[in-house]
Amino acid sequence: MDPVRNPYQPGAGRRPPELAGRDAELDAFAILLQRYELGVGERGRVLYGLRGVGKTVLLNEFQAMAEERRWVTAKVEAAAGRSILPTLAQALHRSLRSATGRFERGKLLGLLQVFRAFSLRMDPDGSYTFGFDVQVASGQADTGDPAVDLPELFAAIGATMRDLGVGALLLIDEMQDVPVAELRAINTAVHEMGQGADPLPLVVVGAGLPSLPEVLAKATSYAERLYEYVPVGALDQASAHEALVVPAEALGVTWEPDALGRVDQFSHGYPYLIQTGGKYAWDYAATSPITAEDADAGLVQARREVDAGLYRARWQRATPLQRQIMRAMADLSADEPTSMAHVAEVLGRERNELSVPRDQLIKKGLVYAPDRGLIAFTVPGMADYARRQPD
Ligand SMILES: Nc1ncnc2c1ncn2[C@@H]1O[C@H](COP(=O)(O)OP(=O)(O)O)[C@@H](O)[C@H]1O
Ligand SMILES: [Mg+2]
Structure with a gap:
């Protein structure tokens, strides 16, 4: 089928042509926004899951929803070993700056x-002007210590937003990579804002790997609440079928049930794999409907792309052990x-010999510990890739 009109969108954070299966999350977030506008408030959100499930896409959707309601929003992506404060x-x-255009x-x-x-x-080297004179406040958010400054900044944002009848939304992607001192400062700030009779409308929504809830709990004991x-x-x-069928139908193309089944076997329902499978099956098919044969041939290509784009670089980052x-x-x-x-048993090693390489695998984001004594891959399908590698 015409590759120019191919609707599927494999790739990190790419908005899918059909955001399937997330109505519950989107509806709940719409309610959250409106509750804050009424002055009720509720807890922020932490989205967690494997790579490629659609966390970033959801964050972007939340941001768009808030902006539509004239909220002030800021989205940052954390990176291991780096402060998020300059980006923030x-x-x-x-x-x-854009708020100065729509509010008094x-x-x-x-x-x-x-x-x-x-x-x-x-960010002393940054240039933060507003097109008109703004003095620098003294005695507020100016110590350089995030544990002090973030709560003060958040409180100022919250109070101003309440005054304006909107809210502020802070989105933090890859939140497991935020330095722990900064996580603690963020949690403190969030905690303090929710303390009064009516909570200040600054909402934090984080997204990250399955390890994120534990990372947050380690930063502050009350993070759970x-x-x-x-x-x-x-x-x-x-x-999963909706994600494939709806965008195709909009272009007058249908999928045979068996073709959908082939993509199911390839994707196991993981959105990134659905988009990749859909894309290559579409490109291979000459005419509508897309058949099982088209899907089989397309998925060979899809497998190659996913190997190169998702698994290989991760595998290469690992040492032999x-x-x-x-x-x-x-x-x-x-x-x-x-x-x-x-x-340890399979490798004929003592468990403590493996604790350092295990920790490094976690640091590299390749595996995580779902529970004490357990490990699992952070990327769906990594096991299959590992099995296909020569010894
Ligand atoms: N609900 C969904 N339905 C269909 N495709 C989706 C959905 N959510 C995400 N995707 C697709 O999955 C891929 C990965 O999304 P992304 O948000 O980057 O995942 P994550 O942040 O969890 O790693 C993208 O190609 C995106 O278009
Ligand atoms: Mg992401």
Whole structure:
């Protein structure tokens, strides 16, 4: 079929042509926004799940929903070993600048002054102007210590937003990579805002790997109560089919049931794999409907792309011993969690010999510990890839 009109969108954060199976999450978030506007408030959200399930796409959708309601929003993506504060200052700056276009300047001025104090500390080389004179606030958010400055900045944002009848939404992607001191400061700030009789309308929504709830709990003991934890997983079969069928039908193309079944076997319902499978089956098919043969041929290509784009780089980042661990995990229980004790047994090693490489695999984001003594892959299908690698 015409590749130019191919509707599928494999790739990190790419908006899918049909956002399937996420109505519950979207509806709940629409309610959250409206509750804050009424001054009721509720806990922020933490989305967690494997790579390629659609967490970033959901964050982007949440951001668009909030912006439609004239909220001030800022989205940052954390990266291991790096502070998020300069990025936060940049994202907030963009959003506050645009807010000056739609709200009365006088009502924003106090907040802009606090923001300038914050940004001068967090990103001294940055340029944070607003097109009109904004003094730098003194005595607020200007210590350079995030544990002090973030709660003060958040409080100033929340108070101003309440005054304006909107809210602020802070989105943090790859939140497991935020340095722990900054996580603690964020949690403190969120905690303090929710303390009063009417909570300030600044909502934090984070997204990250399955390890994220535990990372947050380690940062602050009360993190469990601060956020609502939302697991994001594979789509059920009906939603997976919708993701493929709806965009095709809009272009006058249908899928044969057997062809959908082939993509199911390839994707196991993982959105990234659905998009990749859909894309190559479409390109291979000469005419509508897309048949099982088209899907089979397309999926050979899809497999190649996923190997190159998702698995290979991760595999290459691992040392030989780390690869042996992953290979043993794959042989023992495929994509399901494996006990480290079994891995050690299979490799003929003592468990404590494996604790360093195991920790490094976790740091590299290749595996995570779903529970004490267990490990599992963070990327769906990694087990199959590991099994196909030469020894
Ligand atoms: N609900 C969905 N339905 C169909 N495709 C989706 C859905 N959510 C995400 N995708 C697709 O899955 C891929 C991965 O999405 P992304 O948000 O980057 O995942 P994550 O952030 O969890 O790694 C993208 O190609 C995106 O278009
Ligand atoms: Mg993502």
